[in-house]
Amino acid sequence: MLSTIRRVRDKHVHTWLGGWLVERARRSLRRRPRGPRHLLFALCDHWEPKNGAVPRAIADARVDAWLRRYPALATCYRDADGRPPRHTFFFPGEQYEPAWLDALADLARRGLGEVELHLHHEGEDEVGLRRALRRHVAELAGHGHLARDVDGRPRYAFIHGDWSLANARRDGRRCGVDGELPILFDTGCYADFTFPSAPDETQHAIVNQIYWPTGDLRRRAAHRSGERARVGVRRDDRILVIEGPLAPALRFGPLRPRIENGALQASDPPSPDRIRTWVAQDIHVAGRPEWIFVKVHAHGAPEAQAACLLGEGGHALHRELTARYNDGARWRLHYVTAREMYNLAVAAMAGETGDPGALRDYALGPPPCASG
Numbered sequence: 001m002l003s004t005i006r007r008v009r010d011k012h013v014h015t016w017l018g019g020w021l022v023e024r025a026r027r028s029l030r031r032r033p034r035g036p037r038h039l040l041f042a043l044c045d046h047w048e049p050k051n052g053a054v055p056r057a058i059a060d061a062r063v064d065a066w067l068r069r070y071p072a073l074a075t076c077y078r079d080a081d082g083r084p085p086r087h088t089f090f091f092p093g094e095q096y097e098p099a100w101l102d103a104l105a106d107l108a109r110r111g112l113g114e115v116e117l118h119l120h121h122e123g124e125d126e127v128g129l130r131r132a133l134r135r136h137v138a139e140l141a142g143h144g145h146l147a148r149d150v151d152g153r154p155r156y157a158f159i160h161g162d163w164s165l166a167n168a169r170r171d172g173r174r175c176g177v178d179g180e181l182p183i184l185f186d187t188g189c190y191a192d193f194t195f196p197s198a199p200d201e202t203q204h205a206i207v208n209q210i211y212w213p214t215g216d217l218r219r220r221a222a223h224r225s226g227e228r229a230r231v232g233v234r235r236d237d238r239i240l241v242i243e244g245p246l247a248p249a250l251r252f253g254p255l256r257p258r259i260e261n262g263a264l265q266a267s268d269p270p271s272p273d274r275i276r277t278w279v280a281q282d283i284h285v286a287g288r289p290e291w292i293f294v295k296v297h298a299h300g301a302p303e304a305q306a307a308c309l310l311g312e313g314g315h316a317l318h319r320e321l322t323a324r325y326n327d328g329a330r331w332r333l334h335y336v337t338a339r340e341m342y343n344l345a346v347a348a349m350a351g352e353t354g355d356p357g358a359l360r361d362y363a364l365g366p367p368p369c370a371s372g
Contacts, residue, residue, distance in 0.1 A: 011199035011259065013248075019205040020247060027282050033290040038332050038356055039279065039325045040293050042341045043264070044193050044244075045300040045309075046118055046159060047089040049100060052302065062301045063100050067107070069310040074112050077318040080332040081357040085318055087113035088338040090159045090193070091145075093136030094120055101143035105369040108145070114337040114367060115145040116193075120161025124176040126183060133187040144369025146188075147339055155188045155364055157338040158239075159297075163197035168221040170201065179218035185239050190364065191342045192223070192239050193295060196246035196261045207246045208281040210293060210345050212238055231287030234349045242341060244295040245281040249273075262296040266308040270317035272324070279325070285348035291356055293341060332357075339364055 049059040074084040089104055104115050117136055121129065140146050141154040149155055162174040166181055177183065184192070197203045204224040211226035212235045223241055227233075244262035260277045264270055283293045300309045308314070326333035332355065336344065340360040347362040365371060 012201050012203055013199070013259070015201075016196075016198055016203050016205055016207050016246060017248070019207045023208045023281070027280075030282070030289060035290065036328065036330060036332050037290045037292055038334060039321070040291060040334050040336050040341055040344055040356065041321060042088060042293075042295045042336050042338055043085070043298065044088045044090055044116075044159065044295055044338055045298045046092075046161075047301050048092050048095060048118070048299065049097075049301045050092075050095045051299065059097075059301075060099075062303065062306065063103055065303075065306050065310065066301070067103050069306075070107065071110065071112060073310055073314050073318075076315070077322050079322070079335045080326055080328065080355075081334060083335050084112060086111075086335045086337045086340070088157075089113060089115045090118035090157075090338075091115050091140065092118045092120060092161065093132065093139070096136070096139050098143065101140065101145065105144050108367065108370040111370070114339055114370060115140060116157040116159070116338050117146075117189075118159045118161060120174070122174050122176060126177055126179060129177045129180065130183050130187060133183065133189075137188055145367050147364035147367055149188075149364075153188055155190050157191050157193055157342065158184055158189045159192070160194045163194060163200045163202040165192065165194050165202070165223060166221045168202040168204075168224075178220040179222075181213055181217045181222050181239060185237075189239050191338070191345075192241050193244075193297075193338055195223075195241070195243045198246055198259050198261050203246075206241075206243070208243060208283050210240065210242050210283065210285055212240060229285045229345060229349055231285060231349060231351055234346065240342065240345060242293065242295060242338075242345065243283065244297060245278040245283065247277055247281055249277050262294075264296055264298040264300075264305075264309060264313065264317070266304040266313070269308050269313035270320070272320050275317070275320050275324075285345055288348040288353075291344065291348055293345070295338075295341060334360075336360060339366070 049062045146154040164175040167175040210229040213223045247260045249260040278294045325331040343362040347359040
């Protein structure tokens with residue numbers, strides 16, 4: 001018993017299980033919407049070619065593997081709108097290499113994905129973080145990546161390196177800036193895609209939601225309190241938080257408990273059971289329950305992970321999605337990027353109904369490298 005309690009504590013299950021139980025109770029009270037449901041699926045990759053501090057030649061080979069193999073995988077599958085899978089490469093600003101961003105621009109031009117910003121930083125202050133974000137945004141935008149506002153300003157989605165958004169770790173490492181959320185917004189960020197982070201200590205109690213952070217946004221880990229996104233309400237003064245699925249689950253063969261956090265790994269590849277768990281978390285904008293948001297994540301650049309995502313693991317994922325969740329009667333599948341997922345959340349809040357397929361560019365259009 002003590003060993004079980006210790007394992008639960010070490011995996012920080014107590015920080016989010018209560019929130020999951022509340023969401024599960026709410027799901028049990030909802031009436032299933034009539035007509036087909038729409039599955040909005042985004043794969044958000046913490047895409048780090050230099051992961052493991054490898055030599056440049058190895059990092060180059062990792063990039064080349066994606067350039068060669070991802071189009072071959074993606075062209076095998078189509079969603080309800082006739083689109084292939086849409087991979088979002090959250091590129092680490094601190095690993096800037098012009099050739100790699102030009103290569104990703106080629107994939108974007110082919111309709112296979114988009115690039116957003118990922119950032120690892122530690123011991124930072126507000127001035128330094130603001131300067132770094134502006135530099136990295138300008139670098140990505142200089143290669144044709146990132147959406148543009150009506151005034152031409154680059155806008156971006158964000159994933160925090162090491163999960164430590166707004167200085168969320170108890171020891172203050174891997175960030176350093178309590179007021180990160182307003183700085184992100186001021187530099188053009190429209191949505192955060194960091195969570196879930198379980199079993200990391202940075203996981204908080206709001207789970208399986210799309211929500212607006214509330215309260216004093218300059219306080220440490222301000223994203224730990226929030227207001228659920230709902231039809232008829234939109235906040236234009238802060239970033240939106242879009243979470244992926246998080247749930248206790250069972251691993252089959254052998255049967256044992258696990259944390260389902262939407263992470264695609266070589267050691268935990270996609271499976272029909274995992275996909276059912278993601279969908280069952282019923283993440284949606286309140287008042288629009290027929291649009292189900294599933295955001296999963298990966299660290300897809302290193303060799304083992306790439307072999308899974310670009311090989312049988314990736315095929316298993318998309319075979320199941322296109323076979324089970326795209327029959328046109330019960331489900332319609334829509335592959336989306338992080339930007340498109342944000343747009344569809346905004347469209348839902350604005351009261352849009354019906355098939356979301358034509359609303360991918362609702363609030364923010366595609367980046368220049370993908371719009372020509």
